[in-house]
Amino acid sequence: MSRREIPSNNPNLDSIEVQELRKQLNKLIKSLGKNRDNFKSEPVHGRIYPADSIDYTEQSGLTQTGSSPSYWGGLWSLTCCKHDMRQEHFFDYFEEREAGVLRPTEPLFIFTCAGKMGSDRPKWADTKRRWLSSVALVTHAFRGMDDYGEFLLDRREEIWRPRISTQSGEKSNKWAIEHGDCHAIIGDNEVEEVGSPFPDHDHVSTSGTSSCGCSETIDPDHDHTYHDDNDPSSLKFVSTPGYWISWSEPEFYWTVGNSPDIYGGGQDKLAYSRGKNLETTTVLSQLKGVV
Structure with a gap:
């Protein structure tokens, strides 16, 4: 880790x-x-x-x-x-x-x-x-994580890149994938929606479920759309x-x-x-x- x-x-x-x-x-x-x-x-x-x-x-x-x-x-x-x-x-x-x-x-x-x-x-x-x-x-x-994501995108890249947990490809950051605290999905420098961390995030247990209370299973293809971190309350x-x-x-x-x-x-x-x-x-x- x-x-x-x-x-x-x-x-x-x-x-x-x-x-x-x-x-x-x-x-x-x-x-x-x-x-x-x-x-x-x-x-x-x-x-x-x-x-x-x-x-x-x-x-x-x-x-x-x-x-x-x-x-x-x-x-x-x-x-x-x-x-x-x-x-x-x-x-x-x-x-x-x-x-x-x-x-x-x-x-x-x-x-x-x-x-x-x-x-x-x-x-x-x-x-x-x-x-x-x-x-x-x-x-x-x-x-909302979307509002938090918009706030981050208005800042320097060194601020938001280690925090966006949902980025893939060239824009991904190893620390963020494992420990990022913003689960907003970014496209064309704006927030498109809110998702969930990748399966190798520290909030996902080895059993494939989130480790912080969500009862649903994390999908390996990253289509799990709800997570306790995203709860607006x-x-x-x-x-x-x-x-x-x-x-x-x-x-x-x-x-x-x-x-x-x-x-x-x-x-x-x-x-x-x-x-x-x-x-x-x-x-x-x-x-x-x-x-």
């Missing part, structure tokens, strides 16, 4: 202290508010996403073997996996400002951490933990460049045994930094005051 290193994308974070990360997240909220009408800086919402496809190796650092989140080309996106967490009825603070494009009216952070507890550990760490790999302030959301999240932070080496972590529910809650869990400075309040219940 293909593996990629998580990119290091934290140019404005000068230290690994929790206080500095807190300041940077507040700056992101203020920056988004300046560029958006009808955006309130509070309350601040958050979800923890332990990604089973992200782990730590001594040789490569934080690496990924799955499709979510997607970090490539400077864009952060979460459009596959964690379907229960992304159900639209949880997010009444999103509104459609243009056709097919939802915008948050209140801040929403997605905290993604390594989900494989059997991975290596850094030499400085005394045990394995849920290493924080990225924090993203959601800037856009989409109900699960919002597809995007964070544009400048509004997300990621680490290629572990710096922050959640408490050992953190087990958020299927909706990505994880309330009452404490956050630590590499310097082991403990924050005394909770991670998600008061995001303005903690990581």
